[in-house]
Amino acid sequence: MPQTTSSSSPFEDDAPEPDAPAAPAAQANTDALDSLLDEIDDTIQTNASQFVRSFVQKGGQ
Amino acid sequence: MRVVGIETEYGITDPGNPGANPILLSSRLVQACRVWSGNSATRWDYGGEDPLMDLRGMRRERRYATADLLTDSPEYSEANRGVTLRRRRGSWEDPAHVNAVLANGARFYVDHAHPEYSGPEVTSAHDAVVWDVAGDRISAAAAAQMRADGDDVALYKNNVDGKGASYGTHENYLVQRSVDFDDLARRLTPHLVSRQVVVGAGRVGLGQFGQQAGFQISQRADYIEAEVGLETTLRRPIVNTRDEPHADRRRWRRLHIIVGDANSMEVPTFLKVGTTSLVLSAVEAGDERLDVLELADPVAEVSAVSRDLALRYRMRLASGESATALEIQRALVTIARDYVSDEADARVIDRWERVIDALGRNPFEAARDVEWVAKLQLLGRMRERYAVLDADGTMILPDWDDDRLQAADLQWSELGTGLAARLSAAGAVERIVSDADIERAMTTPPSTTRAWLRGRMVSQRGDVVDAASWSTIVLDRDSEHGHLEVLTLPDPLVTSHHLVDTLLAEAGPAHTPTRD
Numbered sequence: 001m002p003q004t005t006s007s008s009s010p011f012e013d014d015a016p017e018p019d020a021p022a023a024p025a026a027q028a029n030t031d032a033l034d035s036l037l038d039e040i041d042d043t044i045q046t047n048a049s050q051f052v053r054s055f056v057q058k059g060g061q
Numbered sequence: 062m063r064v065v066g067i068e069t070e071y072g073i074t075d076p077g078n079p080g081a082n083p084i085l086l087s088s089r090l091v092q093a094c095r096v097w098s099g100n101s102a103t104r105w106d107y108g109g110e111d112p113l114m115d116l117r118g119m120r121r122e123r124r125y126a127t128a129d130l131l132t133d134s135p136e137y138s139e140a141n142r143g144v145t146l147r148r149r150r151g152s153w154e155d156p157a158h159v160n161a162v163l164a165n166g167a168r169f170y171v172d173h174a175h176p177e178y179s180g181p182e183v184t185s186a187h188d189a190v191v192w193d194v195a196g197d198r199i200s201a202a203a204a205a206q207m208r209a210d211g212d213d214v215a216l217y218k219n220n221v222d223g224k225g226a227s228y229g230t231h232e233n234y235l236v237q238r239s240v241d242f243d244d245l246a247r248r249l250t251p252h253l254v255s256r257q258v259v260v261g262a263g264r265v266g267l268g269q270f271g272q273q274a275g276f277q278i279s280q281r282a283d284y285i286e287a288e289v290g291l292e293t294t295l296r297r298p299i300v301n302t303r304d305e306p307h308a309d310r311r312r313w314r315r316l317h318i319i320v321g322d323a324n325s326m327e328v329p330t331f332l333k334v335g336t337t338s339l340v341l342s343a344v345e346a347g348d349e350r351l352d353v354l355e356l357a358d359p360v361a362e363v364s365a366v367s368r369d370l371a372l373r374y375r376m377r378l379a380s381g382e383s384a385t386a387l388e389i390q391r392a393l394v395t396i397a398r399d400y401v402s403d404e405a406d407a408r409v410i411d412r413w414e415r416v417i418d419a420l421g422r423n424p425f426e427a428a429r430d431v432e433w434v435a436k437l438q439l440l441g442r443m444r445e446r447y448a449v450l451d452a453d454g455t456m457i458l459p460d461w462d463d464d465r466l467q468a469a470d471l472q473w474s475e476l477g478t479g480l481a482a483r484l485s486a487a488g489a490v491e492r493i494v495s496d497a498d499i500e501r502a503m504t505t506p507p508s509t510t511r512a513w514l515r516g517r518m519v520s521q522r523g524d525v526v527d528a529a530s531w532s533t534i535v536l537d538r539d540s541e542h543g544h545l546e547v548l549t550l551p552d553p554l555v556t557s558h559h560l561v562d563t564l565l566a567e568a569g570p571a572h573t574p575t576r577d
Contacts, residue, residue, distance in 0.1 A: 029429070029438070032484060032487040032488065032489035034442065036480065036483055037442060037446055040469070044468055045465065047468070048464040048467070048468035049464040052223070052464050052468050055072075055079075055222055055223065056079065056226070057073075057083065057222035057224075058083055058174035058228075059173075059225075059227060060070045060174065060175045060227070061172070061173070061229040061293040061294055061319065
């Protein structure tokens, strides 16, 4: 899969562009996202691989 | 007012011991849930299952229980509403099939290798959300109890492990028996295929094993392989044919929908149940406007729609025309509007329409209401954060198979401390029910269905309740414990029963929860 290389489009190539100017609510959301990402940064940088590998479930319904 | 209920199979792990047996973990969790309930929870009455139902779709433990039931054939009196006698079942419980019928009318138990919360019967999309979120909090409380007892455990409200396994979040809708099943499946399918753009939970990984990198709209899409069928664990169908109404089968069928995602946000659960219920009203009325939406190849379209983040993909209709998922959803709103019967339905239509409009303008406008968009927004931000610059200064974003993105997708739905829960706590997603209502629903049944009888009997008359199921309450009042009385409640909307009311009155009014 080709890398998406534009910093303004962090999503898939066919993903919607956030083209509308950021509304105040959207800005508040962005702040919430950033502080959440700050909180989990350390753990996710160090433990992600092992966590993903060990998350194994049995099939259900 | 339609009777509905949601069942959730949670993912379960022991964080310190990835190889832990999930059946044992689930069994301990249910035991811990009983402790959390103050040991007020009661056992499940397998005799409440209808032995005449199609056996192929039954769970294994029910098959065993049916044999037991048949030897003690209950003798119904008063046309299925009276009390009947049967031999007491053994007190030994198989740890792999341990159950807890809770004070809120729900069933918490081990299903296959997962803990499952089957919420009580409710009669509105709003109440479906209240008792669904209450189930998450009960499960989290049981997990906390288990940790207090020295066993670590983590629970996830998702549907895939990325290694090939999928487990379900099922919706149940009471539908009139008079509706022809083929018409029901044909007319409901376009909604089940297209609604994912509104209610999908989002997933990192494409394919059943996540073998291809990417982000898609639905957790469950890649596991749907048939249009119609009885199976729920293999060749999963869009419309399931299990025929176990837990109600008067002459009047009702219970439509069992297994195509949906587990949702960690409230609005998607509200819309999932509310929109499907309204479309079913149109189906029951034989509304022929639904026919033009029929899809040429619905199974293939489930995953095609799930992969189209731009929401521009056009599905081929049986008529030869084509339509996007949003166009089908918009057509369905127009039809469903004619079946609004109360203020609660009107709120569903209003929210549904606003979400469709927002998605149509720019999907990110719907981030507070639509779970896959909220997840895509967070993970998109994460990709920017972890981007690297190549030699000529171009920013390279991590691809979707990056472990950090996959880990965040899993952690999104962790009960208690998951990313969705934290975004909600930060005010970044819409809430539609109050914490007070959820707190209350953890120990109080809905007052509009027979769960009102079941739940209060569990919490107030544990001294005489031996077991319960959706349609039965088993009483053990004989001082020698020689006979069980099976009280059958075939009408899901019954909220009063002379014997139950008498027994509850004997318990005294002090414990009676306030009715809505």
